[in-house]
Amino acid sequence: MGLRFYNTLTRSVDEFVPLRPGEVGLYTCGPTVYDFAHIGNFRTYLWEDLLRRHLEFRGHRVTQVMNLTDVDDKTIAGALRQGVRLDDYTRTFIDAFFEDLDTLGIQRAAVYPQATQHVDEMVRLILRLREKGCLYESKGSIYFRIETFPAYGRLSGLDPGSAEAARARVEADEYDKDNPRDFAVWKMRRGDEPAWTTEVGDGRPGWHLECSAMSMKYLGETFDIHTGGVDNIFPHHENEIAQSEGATGKPFVRHWLHAAHLIVDGEKMSKSKGNFYTLRDLMARGYHPRPIRYLLLSAHYRKQLNFTFEGLAQACSALDRLDDLAYRLEHESLADGENPGLSAAADRARDAMLESLDNDLNTAAALGHLFDLVREANSALDAGAAKRQDAQRVRDVLGAFESIFGVRLGAEATLEAEVASLVDRRQKARAARDWATADSIRDELQKRGIVLEDTPQGVRWKRRGT
Ligand SMILES: [Zn+2]
Secondary structure (H helix, E strand, O other), rough: OOOOOEOOOOOOEEEEEOOOOOOEEEEOOEEOOOOEEHHHHHHHHHHHHHHHHHHHOOOEEEEEEEEEEEOOHHHHHHHHOOOOOHHHHHHHHHHHHHHHHHHHHOOOOOOOOEHHOOHHHHHHHHHHHHHHEEEEEOEEEEEEEEHHEEEEOOOOOOOOHHHEEEEOOOOOOOOOOOOOOEEEEEOOOOOOOEEEEOOOEEEOOOHHHHHHHHHHHHHHHOOOEEEEHHHHHHHHHHHHHHHHHHHOOOOOEEEEEOOOOOEEEOOOHHHHOOOOOOOHHHHHHOOOOHHHHHHHHHHOOOOOOOEEEHHHOOOOOOOHHHHHHHHHHOOOOOOOOOOOHHHHHHHHHHHHHHHHHHOOOOOHHHHHHHHHHHHHHHHHHHOOOOEEHHHHHHHHHHHHHHHHHHHHOHHHHHHHHHHHHHHHHHHHHOOOOOOOHHHHHHHHHHHHEEEEEEEEEEEEEEEOOO
């Protein structure tokens, strides 16, 4: 069987067939850049990274687009609070977001369109929807009239008039609608908020509109996969479908995939409970990105993930076991030839791991198969029964894990983590003007053959002689 994913739209696990063979258009809803992203956000971004890596591993070329929401109530409020321009305010968080992506080894999307750079596209979409009779104006703002789109509610299965739907909807600043179910595509200028003077009026776009306009600009009017967290299903993705299909009359997205929430210590993450973590918070506590990445990918994406520090410690020991096997395979002296039993175990594990991922990205099952092989390979090595050829087969399975999970194994990965931590400690010592500690760390690194270079972008390190 080939690739198949649970499709929120059909409520079934559907075979995945891209529109154009070998090419996949993937739209992933991105961050609102008013704060640092938290680990719940990163659970979704990491799963999307794994989705893309697995599609690529299976031979598809993926064009990923992720939007940056840089104008909405939260970004505007943040900029006003700090008394800075909106783009200066959001730049800080956009830069931080990219730094965090790199820290976690998340591959860059093909394009990160910003809402403020695509107001023209959004205005054109409003004009198309107006032409189709889907919109009405009230006191300078423009609303989508849901009754013009009978399929509304198909994705979420929610009756848009229900109390549940009303609770899920964020409508703090949506006023003067004919019907409480309708949503704004354009908001009239208020006070000194950032605004654009356009053919449809003086104001700013509604949030939902950016994802319709920007996904269709970069991926076409119908594309393969659209993802997000479950909290995006209603109203955000429901509204995207109404806007896009209302304007084009074509199916918008073929496969809708949504990741479940992350909770911390069994509870919803919240700043007031003190269980709210950004990636930076975890790094400041001395955790390396590799186990964070591993932990956030280890549960199936449609199951709630309970983040605990104990779980993070378990992720560290799981990685230690994988590193240890990678080290043994590389360094133990093995006889030429093949142990057919271990070769067969490697092939079985590889097939089962990939089959689990093909089956709606079941990472938990895939890791189970990988660790079955770790046990078998370690016993064979302990018994002196492993030979060169089967050891290579086992290493290849670890290689498939590295590509798809985006986690590097072995001595090099460990060295990188250690050096990164020493460099970080030296930076902190320097910031505290503790020159003695800073110098002793530099000496320690030099003993290991690592040379530091201070550059305007920060500290870089390299191996001596490279
Ligand atoms: Zn979106």
